[in-house]
Amino acid sequence: MKTLGNxxxxxxxxxxxxxxxxxxxxxxxxxxxxxxxxxxxxxxxIVLTISNIxxxxxxxxxxxxxRIPVYIIVIATLTKAIELLIKAFAPTIDAALGVYLPxxxxxxxxxxxxxxxASKNNIWKSTLDGLNMGLAYTLSLAAMSxxxxxxxxxxxxxxxxxxxxxxxxINIIPAEYRIAIFKEPIGAFLTFAFLAxxxxxxxxxxxxxxxxx
Amino acid sequence: xxxxxSLTLFLALASALAGAVLAGVNSITAPxxxxxxxxxxxxxxKEIFPSATEFAEVKFEDxxxxxxxxxxxxxxxxxxxxxxxxxxxxxxxxIGYDLNGEAVGFKVVSINDTPGIGMRIGDQEFADxxxxxxxxxxxxxxxxxxxxxxxxxxGIEAAIVVFKTLAEY
Amino acid sequence: xxxxxxxxxxLGAGLGxxxxxxxxxxxxxxxxxxxxxxxxxxxxxxxxxxxxGCNGLxxxxxxxxxxxxxxxxPSTTVQRDRIKAFMETGVDPVSSAHSHSV
Amino acid sequence: xxxxxxxxxxxxxxxxxxxxxxxxxCPLLGVxxxxxxxxxxxxxxxxxxxxxxxxxxxxxxxxxxxLNLQYMDLITFILVIAAFVxxxxxxxxxxxxxLYKALGIYLPLITTNCVVLFxxxxxxxxxxxxxxxxxxxxxVPTGFMLVLYIFSTIRERLDQSNIPNAFKGNPxxxxxxxxxxAIFTSFAGLV
Numbered sequence: 180m181k182t183l184g185n186x187x188x189x190x191x192x193x194x195x196x197x198x199x200x201x202x203x204x205x206x207x208x209x210x211x212x213x214x215x216x217x218x219x220x221x222x223x224x225i226v227l228t229i230s231n232i233x234x235x236x237x238x239x240x241x242x243x244x245x246r247i248p249v250y251i252i253v254i255a256t257l258t259k260a261i262e263l264l265i266k267a268f269a270p271t272i273d274a275a276l277g278v279y280l281p282x283x284x285x286x287x288x289x290x291x292x293x294x295x296x297a298s299k300n301n302i303w304k305s306t307l308d309g310l311n312m313g314l315a316y317t318l319s320l321a322a323m324s325x326x327x328x329x330x331x332x333x334x335x336x337x338x339x340x341x342x343x344x345x346x347x348x349i350n351i352i353p354a355e356y357r358i359a360i361f362k363e364p365i366g367a368f369l370t371f372a373f374l375a376x377x378x379x380x381x382x383x384x385x386x387x388x389x390x391x392x
Numbered sequence: 393x394x395x396x397x398s399l400t401l402f403l404a405l406a407s408a409l410a411g412a413v414l415a416g417v418n419s420i421t422a423p424x425x426x427x428x429x430x431x432x433x434x435x436x437x438k439e440i441f442p443s444a445t446e447f448a449e450v451k452f453e454d455x456x457x458x459x460x461x462x463x464x465x466x467x468x469x470x471x472x473x474x475x476x477x478x479x480x481x482x483x484x485x486x487i488g489y490d491l492n493g494e495a496v497g498f499k500v501v502s503i504n505d506t507p508g509i510g511m512r513i514g515d516q517e518f519a520d521x522x523x524x525x526x527x528x529x530x531x532x533x534x535x536x537x538x539x540x541x542x543x544x545x546x547g548i549e550a551a552i553v554v555f556k557t558l559a560e561y
Numbered sequence: 562x563x564x565x566x567x568x569x570x571x572l573g574a575g576l577g578x579x580x581x582x583x584x585x586x587x588x589x590x591x592x593x594x595x596x597x598x599x600x601x602x603x604x605x606x607x608x609x610x611x612x613x614g615c616n617g618l619x620x621x622x623x624x625x626x627x628x629x630x631x632x633x634x635p636s637t638t639v640q641r642d643r644i645k646a647f648m649e650t651g652v653d654p655v656s657s658a659h660s661h662s663v
Numbered sequence: 664x665x666x667x668x669x670x671x672x673x674x675x676x677x678x679x680x681x682x683x684x685x686x687x688x689c690p691l692l693g694v695x696x697x698x699x700x701x702x703x704x705x706x707x708x709x710x711x712x713x714x715x716x717x718x719x720x721x722x723x724x725x726x727x728x729x730l731n732l733q734y735m736d737l738i739t740f741i742l743v744i745a746a747f748v749x750x751x752x753x754x755x756x757x758x759x760x761x762l763y764k765a766l767g768i769y770l771p772l773i774t775t776n777c778v779v780l781f782x783x784x785x786x787x788x789x790x791x792x793x794x795x796x797x798x799x800x801x802x803v804p805t806g807f808m809l810v811l812y813i814f815s816t817i818r819e820r821l822d823q824s825n826i827p828n829a830f831k832g833n834p835x836x837x838x839x840x841x842x843x844x845a846i847f848t849s850f851a852g853l854v
Contacts, residue, residue: 200688200689200692200833203685203688203689203692204685204686204687204688204689204777205685207685207688208684208685208686247745248742248745248746251741251742251745252738252742255737255738255741255742256738258737259734259735259737259738262737263734278781278784278785278788281737281780281784282686282777282780282781282784284737284741284780285741285775285776285777285780286777287689287775290775363844363848364682364683364685364841364844364848365841365842365844365845365848366841367685367841368837368838368840368841368844369837369838369841371837372830372834372835372837372838372841373834375833375834375837376827376829376830376834377829379828379829379830379831379832379834380828380829383828383829
């Protein structure tokens with residue numbers, strides 16, 4: 180129970196997206212619905228975890244001067260492999276994510292964790308770190324996409340990406356009260372700004388509490 | 393100097409491994425991706441020409457640059473895939489004409505236009521307008537979505553030009 | 562398959578060699594502290610600190626244009642303390658700790 | 664010719680890479696505090712994108728396509744970009760310290776700037792010929808620089824204003840970005 184609490188606290192305090200502003204390009208772009216958010220989140224989770232494992236396992240033989248190019252090669256290979264697999268087995272996700280799928284390579288979270296964590300820690304710890312960060316990223320994307328989808332479409336739905344059958348669909352807001360602008364870039368920026376401000380407010384509050392103590 | 397060579401070799405080795413991995417993955421996925429592409433087009437073509445069994449891509453000449461692909465439904469007619477610039481983004485649609493020059497099907501393949509304004513060209517209302525038209529009497533624009541629907545109408549005109557070169561109309 | 566491997570070997574070796582040689586020919590003397598601080602930063606080059614890249618922040622720290630390494634958002638507290646200690650004493654606490662223990 | 668001008672304008676203002684595709688957000692939030700660094704960063708990005716586009720476009724059509732290795736695009740492109748950026752940085756540092764001070768210091772930031780990878784990949788996806796590729800790869804970073812510059816001038820003033828605590832820093836910047844995105848939407852009818 181305590182670990183779950185810690186996990187949730189870390190999710191808010193050290194959130195890679197809303198706290199550290201890492202990987203926000205794709206966050207803003209693809210969170211128009213839950214399907215895309217989960218597709219992107221899981222892709223990043225897989226790339227991040229495997230890249231952490233690989234980089235951790237070669238950390239002792241990688242020459243320091245060219246470690247960044249080597250990391251880039253590892254990450255680019257994994258990203259392309261995932262992209263090809265998604266194209267083959269979940270074409271709807273590929274169509275929705277488009278060019279943002281290959282852009283996972285330049286998602287700062289992945290290179291950031293490689294450099295800051297996996298290059299210095301053992302394989303087991305790096306695996307956990309990859310899963311942890313990837314999950315936090317996926318949840319952040321999901322949170323943002325749920326808000327945008329409900330406000331813009333009035334429904335919350337999820338499709339099975341492998342055969343595009345509907346898993347569930349809930350109607351929440353009647354058609355005449357929907358705010359289409361949340362599908363647009365403006366809506367993306369606004370949603371992100373308010374979520375980030377919310378995270379900052381929580382961080383400020385906990386910091387104050389710590390000071391009082 | 394020795395250092396440069398060792399670094400270069402390490403980088404080359406890493407690149408080679410990457411190349412091998414990707415080639416491996418690609419050899420598994422390439423045929424599946426190819427199949428997916430054909431299946432996706434076939435499904436839409438089947439909606440336009442439900443009774444046709446055989447489809448083939450045909451060569452064509454298009455001066456407008458709007459028509460991307462033309463598919464022939466053997467003995468039934470032609471379906472043309474057209475891409476036009478909408479209000480803000482690009483609209484791709486398929487339009488099917490039977491051998492008499494009547495529009496028998498209209499389907500928007502991809503649209504990323506302003507929600508609330510341009511979206512209506514994806515609606516059944518617009519599809520019905522198009523399907524009621526024919527080569528000699530093309531469609532009118534849809535009120536309220538003038539930029540997008542005007543773009544689509546221009547695309548349909550381009551499709552008609554291409555269609556005339558293909559069918560003995 | 563073979564095509565892919567050969568092409569990548571050539572590309573990897575070519576780029577590696579180019580940068581290796583460039584590194585020898587284009588070396589410029591720099592305040593070593595800048596380089597040391599750069600290596601202590603996360604190396605994301607994300608720009609979140611407001612300076613152009615990790616090197617930019619390191620430069621600013623050395624020239625006292627910036628004072629707090631916590632401006633680097635992705636850095637951990639361990640990294641920040643290490644940089645702070647290095648700026649105050651001019652000695653890297655991590656590497657000096659190693660040399661003491663040996 | 665008219666097509667090229669349309670391509671240029673539509674990619675600078677209408678489908679602006681930052682405000683409609685959200686690429687290059689990191690430098691937008693990071694380097695946009697001073698308008699002088701916004702211009703430096705913008706110019707460096709234009710230079711790198713045009714250079715990297717020429718290299719990757721040529722690589723794709725002279726090496727990858729003949730060898731049937733189109734699926735190697737991502738990995739070769741990112742390597743070429745990383746090497747190109749580093750090479751230019753080292754070159755400037757040695758031979759033109761003045762230019763390095765003005766532009767070069769932004770170069771390391773650019774490898775991880777998604778706009779560069781996006782443009783090089785999109786050149787291929789859109790099937791551009793050489794001339795269109797050149798125009799496109801100039802237009803996109805020009806749009807990036809335009810937004811970066813406007814953004815930095817607004818932020819210089821934001822520093823003086825009274826902002827709710829939680830919104831200080833990046834959240835308020837994102838609100839500004841939202842308003843700018845709204846304004847740029849109205850350019851849509853231009854072409």
